[in-house]
Amino acid sequence: MSDTTGTLLSILKSQPVMPVLIIERVEDAVPLARALAAGGLKAIEVTLRTAVALDAIRAISEQSPDTLVGAGTILSPDDYQAAVEAGARFIVSPGATPALFAAARTSGVPYLPGTSTASEIMAAREAGLGIVKFFPAEQSGGAAFLKAISSPIADMKFCPTGGISLRNAGDYLSLPNVVCVGGSWVAPKDLVAAGDWDAITKLASEAAALR
Ligand SMILES: O=C[C@H](O)COP(=O)(O)O
């Protein structure tokens, strides 16, 4: 196992649910991260889907010391580097490309690529990674896919994401090859817009108690 896979596994094993966040207003970043950490979800993924995402990652890494912030929706090596410079402690992408595997090889910051087929999982394994995202999980075969893949590709671990909520998270978390699940349900858009941080802490506590 590579050092970065070891680092990533210890981050992802520390909680059953990884919040996947789309932050529209930079001023929401720190209170949102603190609300999630108060509920027990300290590792979070801020997606690079908004203009303020890098500033949000920077603010969280500087002002929410209990949080371990990662960056999602990394589509290029430039995104990878910008996210690391902003303070991201791990990097997530919806799929994977040779350029991103190369960026990961030369970075000390671990990479969690998205996969949804046996060949993509094998390519990540060949690149030296021991854990990948399974995305979009529900649309790509769900828990049944991960159960089926565990026999031919027995040494890979997964963080399924996409279409997962409190209702079906247990189907994934009960599988031995699943380390945690990702999901946006712990930070709903309306609660973030309303600044209802207590409600988000409650959702995070429910999620943190899974498994
Ligand atoms: O793009 C989607 C995110 O990865 C999370 O998916 P979700 O909103 O279905 O939880």
Ligand SMILES: CC(=O)C(=O)O
């Ligand atoms: C969906 C996902 O994996 C990402 O945005 O990075």
